[in-house]
Amino acid sequence: MADKAINAAFDTGTAPVVDLHGVSRQFGDRPALQDITASIARGEIIGLIGRSGAGKSTLIRVLNGLDRPQAGRVVIAGQDITDLDEAALQPIRRRIGMIFQHFNLLSQRTVAENVALPLKIAGQPPALRRKRVLELLDLVGLADKADQYPAQLSGGQKQRVGIARALAPDPLLLLSDEATSALDPETTHSILDLLARVNRDLGLTILMITHEMEVVRRIAGRVLVLDAGRIVEEGPVARVLASPQSDTTKSLVSGLSPSLPADLVALLAPTGDQAILRIDLTGRAARLPVLQRISRLTGQEARLLHGGVGDVQGEPYARLFIALGTADATIIAQVTADLSPIATAIEVLGYVPDHV
Template identity: 50%
Template structure:
């Protein structure tokens, strides 16, 4: 649906006029049709610049941006307006007109396009119902909550019947409960309308909850990408690992982290991170491990969650660092497929 081909974007220095800042550096990446794909990175990573290339608000310094078979950067303004009608956009701060009602805000793109009033009504009323605002049709933005305003923004983005929906930090200004409601709505839209969604965010929780594929950005480059589940369960790049550590259960509690040493000492315990997914997700492997080791296993911390709809769990455990015990444990992990990583040692 969207393809970035060797895309570089540089911005000129205001003082010298020379290209002083490279926001995107030779990016090649494809967004599959019909999926929800996440682009995640810290502030300044280049994600918002990337999404602005898709709808032609920015043009690449080098490379091509292909949207549904069309090279967006090669279009003149007239042709670009036509392409933009097939691309919906949801903003972080809603961008609603305070003087227009819910209905009128949603209808605005169609009015600008010159669609007849009776046709606007036929298209807008089902959309307002879809986002759950049928009882708020005549309300103004000042009368709505943040979540309701974002629902208006989503309905407006869908008014022109786009093939692609861009979401740029659409949940960043919302509380956690409202964020989950909006993400649920995006999943419904993706499923029921078959709409391709490109979601830009700095929140790992958002990516985990709603996307099927993800690309991680750092310093203008995509440093890791793939199925969301694979990237979350086996991160390869330091940026990904660092961002995942912010998730609940993603890192050791501080009280135990302060005690961790790099090498074992006489009588110390090994501290391991166990990851449960796939066939290991619903097996009583910890109780089996205790039996196999014939040694106490101390459960330090853990969490059970879903990533892109698939079960996933992390558990921190400690047991004797005696070589014989460690060997038994390694054999157990090899036989069961349980993912285990020694993260250090504790007294």
């Protein structure tokens, strides 16, 4: 009866799937999580990104009740799990699916038996288990592999089995722990496409834990950046890619956003003939004719030195490095004021000679 009551609350409630309030966890004198406050709405795909040791694994354990915070509250779909005992945690934990970097399949069980395992543990009758397993294997594109063993599968197929197993108990929240790190790029893309389809078709909330910003760019709508146990930045993925604020984020996205070439960086000086501007834009603004806009405003020829336009699931973002054609402070201020309403960030990087 307790399971049914919890499932009903999970499935019909409007509370965020995850609500963290000031969560902290320390091991000895080493802080693993420091005052984490974050919320994940139903149906969101969130990227949680950070380097090794940032606290990602500890946060996963806190979310599924395997570890307890020393301060703060952990609320899952409106249920405060912070101080629940093991018996009370079990029905909640069953609604949290988990997929792993190294698949964690049982080698002596068939694909179908691996997928059925959480249903068997929950006491579901064999006929219902079989029906659910076949549905899930069809969903992940492995309907013809039900009677094979993990050793007969490729890495991508093993991860699809892991996803089917995680979906078996109809979770409300899916935690993906570096699920694509062991896969080649093509297989990674196919797994991310599958997770996006699962999110879209089932309305499943997904938290992607990764150290790869490319994974976040392809699938997530919002990103949380973790460093030394703290959230140092969060926001829509397109905005964070276009204009990262923290040093950690800048490092993590460095391969995905254009940077000024080294030969131009070497020419930058505190004074010079023309200013070099970095302009970050997202959404519709990323595709506006910025150079023409600046030229009309100032009467100066603005030139694009470097940059590019990217895309996050249909949301464009751009980073442009522009030679303004003048070093006049009044004109620079005029350009900055004009572009500020549409840009996420504008920065004068320095000045270069006329011939650049």
